[in-house]
Amino acid sequence: MKKPILGMALGGVLGVFDGLTALVSAPELRDQIMGIVIGSTFKGLVAGVLIGWFAYRVRSLAAGTIAGVLISGFFA
DSSP states (O other), X not given: OOHHHHHHHHHHHHHHHHHHTHHHHOGGGGGGHHHHHHHHHHHHHHHHHXXXXXXXXXXXXXXXXXXXXXXXXXXX
């Protein structure tokens, strides 16, 4: 599997879980949870594609890890 596709898949799955944590951290937002989950999933997809693309282009574990931390930090 190509790295951008893998990044997109993992980012989407992790984005769903990120959005669902809003039920625990802010239960008063229960009526808005669908929009939160969709937004978090989209954010995870975009971040995953960017990180996967960078990892594919650079092929360096250290550079890919640093870029992944920076990109995910930006989107967080």
